[in-house]
Amino acid sequence: MEERISFKPLDNLSHDIPAALVVFLVALPLCLGIALASGAPLFSGLVAGVIGGVVAGSLSKSSLSVSGPAAGLATIVFSAIQELQSFPLFLLAVVLAGVLQILLGFLRAGTIGHFFPAAVIKGMLAAIGLILILKQIPHALGYDADYEGDESFFQPDHQNTFTEILNAIAYFTPGAILISMVSLLVLVLWPTTWVKRFKWTTYVPAPLVVVALGVSLNALFKAFVPTLEVQATHLVNLGGFSGLGSLGEVIVFPDFGGFTDPRVYRIAVTIALIASIESLLSVEAIDKLDPYRRITPLNRELKAQGLSNFLSGLIGGLPVTAVIVRSSANLVAGGRTKVSAILHGVFLAVVVLIMPHVLELIPLACLAGVLLVVGYKLNTPAMYRETFKKGVDQFLPFLVTVVSILLTDLLVGISIGVLVAIFFVLKTNVQTAMIVVNTGPQYLIKFTKDVSFVHKASLRRIFEQLPKNTSVVIDGGKSQFFDADIVETIEDFIKSAPTRSIAVEIKKTAGAKAPLFKQVD
Numbered sequence: 001m002e003e004r005i006s007f008k009p010l011d012n013l014s015h016d017i018p019a020a021l022v023v024f025l026v027a028l029p030l031c032l033g034i035a036l037a038s039g040a041p042l043f044s045g046l047v048a049g050v051i052g053g054v055v056a057g058s059l060s061k062s063s064l065s066v067s068g069p070a071a072g073l074a075t076i077v078f079s080a081i082q083e084l085q086s087f088p089l090f091l092l093a094v095v096l097a098g099v100l101q102i103l104l105g106f107l108r109a110g111t112i113g114h115f116f117p118a119a120v121i122k123g124m125l126a127a128i129g130l131i132l133i134l135k136q137i138p139h140a141l142g143y144d145a146d147y148e149g150d151e152s153f154f155q156p157d158h159q160n161t162f163t164e165i166l167n168a169i170a171y172f173t174p175g176a177i178l179i180s181m182v183s184l185l186v187l188v189l190w191p192t193t194w195v196k197r198f199k200w201t202t203y204v205p206a207p208l209v210v211v212a213l214g215v216s217l218n219a220l221f222k223a224f225v226p227t228l229e230v231q232a233t234h235l236v237n238l239g240g241f242s243g244l245g246s247l248g249e250v251i252v253f254p255d256f257g258g259f260t261d262p263r264v265y266r267i268a269v270t271i272a273l274i275a276s277i278e279s280l281l282s283v284e285a286i287d288k289l290d291p292y293r294r295i296t297p298l299n300r301e302l303k304a305q306g307l308s309n310f311l312s313g314l315i316g317g318l319p320v321t322a323v324i325v326r327s328s329a330n331l332v333a334g335g336r337t338k339v340s341a342i343l344h345g346v347f348l349a350v351v352v353l354i355m356p357h358v359l360e361l362i363p364l365a366c367l368a369g370v371l372l373v374v375g376y377k378l379n380t381p382a383m384y385r386e387t388f389k390k391g392v393d394q395f396l397p398f399l400v401t402v403v404s405i406l407l408t409d410l411l412v413g414i415s416i417g418v419l420v421a422i423f424f425v426l427k428t429n430v431q432t433a434m435i436v437v438n439t440g441p442q443y444l445i446k447f448t449k450d451v452s453f454v455h456k457a458s459l460r461r462i463f464e465q466l467p468k469n470t471s472v473v474i475d476g477g478k479s480q481f482f483d484a485d486i487v488e489t490i491e492d493f494i495k496s497a498p499t500r501s502i503a504v505e506i507k508k509t510a511g512a513k514a515p516l517f518k519q520v521d
Contacts, residue, residue, distance in 0.1 A: 005064070005292070005336075014337040015492035018205040020343035022370070023066055025207050025349070026044035026329045027053075027344060028359065029236055030366055034069040036078035040087060040318055042239030045069050046352055047317030051308050053345020056320060057338050059304035062296040065286045066326035066341045067308060068320040071151045072278050072410045073271065076433045077318060080267045088255035089264060092312030093256055096268035101276055106248030110298030113280035116414070117421040121285050121400025122387060123344030124414060128324050129378025130373050130406055134161050140180035142173025142234050148364065150323070152409040152477055159407070175221050175228035181385040182208040184216065192467030205333060207370045214366030238363045244353045252316035271309075274411065275321045281414060282322040287333055299422045329374050393428065397421035401467055426454050443472040450481040456489055463493045471503040475517070482514035486519030490516065 009016070027049050035045025052067030080334050081090050104110070127161070138146065146164055153160050159167060177512040189195050191205035218235075221228040241250060258264045260469045283296045301322070308320040330340050351359060387398045395419045405413025433455050435446045443466060451459075466472060476482060476489060490506075499506045 007292075007294075007337055009339045010339050012339065014203070015334045016340040017343060018203070018208075019330050019333035019340040020347060022205050022207045022333035023330045023335070023384060024327055024346040024347040025211055025362075025367060025501065026370060027066070027068055027326050027348060028128035028352075028362075029071055029364060030071075030149035030323075030325065031051060031348070032237065032239070033150070034074050034313065037071070037126050037147045037150065038069075038318060039081050040090075040250065041250065041316070042076060042237075044252070044316055044318045045089075045097065046238075046241075046348065047251075047315055048312050050319050050345045051312040051315075051317055051496055052320040052323075053341055053343075053348060054323070055311055055345075056304050056308040057341035057345060059300075059307060060296070060322075060338065060341075061078040061300050062286070062322070063292075063294050063337055064290055064294070064327055064331050064341075065283050065301075065322045066306065066330050066344060067279070067320050067322045068326060070275070070321040070323050071149045072280055073274060073321065074150075075152070076270060076274060080271075083095035083364065084258075084261075084263060084267070086255060086258075088231030088252055089258045089261065090267070091252065091269040091313045091316060092256060092258045093253070093264045093271060093317050094308055094317070094380075096265065096313075097271035097275065097319060098269060098306045098308070098310030098313060099313045101309060102303050104272070105299045105302035105306060106134060109276070109301045110280060110300075112277075113284050113298045116281065116284060116418065117397060117425075118288070119387065119390075119397040120401045120414060120417040120421050121150040121281070121288055122280065123381065123398040123417050124323070124382055124410070125285050125289065125328075126379045126398070126406060127382075127402045127405035128328070128410075129375045129400065131161070132325065133379065134406075136163065136368040136371045136375065138164050138168035139205070141168040141362045142169050142176025142230065142365060143168035144234055144364055148367075154405050173230060173234060173365075175230045176234055176363060178228065179214045179230065179363050180219050180365040180369050182213055183366040184372065184449055186210050187369060207333070210369055211362055214363045215361045218361070218363055219505045224288050226433075230363045230365065230427050232360075234364055236359050236364065236367075238352070238356050238360055241352070241356055243356045247353070248303045250316075254313055271319050272306075273303065273320050274303055279322040281410075282324040282327055283325050286322075286327040286331065289328070316375055325371075325374070327370060328378055329370070332374050332377050343443050363386060388432045395423040397424060417501065434459065434462065438470075441467070441470040443470055444475065445484075447479045450479055451476075451486045452481070452483040453485040455483075456485050459486060459489055463489075466502060469501045471505070472497075473505045475507040476514055476515050477507065477509040477512040479517075480513050482516065487514070488517055 030046035032042050035042045048069040056067035084090050160230035187206050195201050218230050282300050287296055311318050388395045397417050400420045401417030406418040433449050433451050437444050458482045494504050508517055510519045512518040
């Protein structure tokens, strides 16, 4: 008999609290890194992380997705701030973007998320996993030229994903390598029965142990082996923020005088559309990974993201979206309900405000170890094997999506994957819409479903391949819809058939919907 699982928040705290700690540790450097890449104050990334966790987590119906600042928007945010030459003016655009998202939610625009093919969504997950592995290798080696959370192939430091790894190998930091190796060892051994025999390990998440060990090892290096000490450039950096006392100095508010600036509205529309698409993609992806197959209402998700962006902009935060990296970390860590997403936002706010200097002791190398494991679990060989078994029409869009995202960025790669998937859908539809059978010189062309202009080329090919001195019956009685292009193609064939000595009969039935095939009494 299967175990019945309750999804009431209080019934899952033993799973959600450890998961929230893990997501908090993953989200912290990502929030800071994305703010840095966006050309925004570092504190704005933390604000977006807190709002994404607490507000979006509370309002969304998604059980596992986690929201915060997204790497996919970093370039757009950077360009917008440069164009406006004012961060407060940019914040007004974020506020307006939130209003637009709420409106999109009420207009039920969230249903667009259901139109992304499953093979493309799986390809996106595999690609993100592969990107996490490749992008975290430099951080694990102690080379942090690129910001944490970057997902694009071409990087702001004028390198790409692969050349960055080569640079990291050439300019590695020995202490960071030791910390990342210890981190990976702990993460790999933690789920094993050898470690689980100690009961306390059930209640302590491995990433928390990894961070504690990373901080401790670096302290030991500093005291006893100074040449191995990981310097400040390889540690978490809060940008000089000193806690609750300096809160008033770092919070920025929107410039509401910019309501007359048309650039603000253009940027707001861009942020709203891209943030909405990325959120819908991430939620669809994490729903597919959910072991309990819970489905998120996408229109509700747009409203939750919209209100989050509205509030984030009001108090100086970056745009917020549902983010697949944090969501995946939540799933891998064992999160079960949205309490883990909410708590990660609470942890982020409390720890940053109360003990910022402790956070700045954390080596990025140990956090890289956590993300390397998350990346592997998103990009397992089993995922490739299972998709390959489903046939070329599933595997090719999956593989193209993986490669495209890896070599460009998330939205471009998804777009390419969708186009490939559409090609296979159209190809399958064309192949199954018409049946051609023959007995000697007698042919039957039967339409089995609705036909449109996409079938035109295939139908013409069928007509061209019919031999001379034959007879053909065309039966469209079962089709509910006939495109005018198809009707015209059939009529053209009827006119030209006598030149090839082909006798054509249109089979007419009383129940046919298309006038060409309808029997008239």
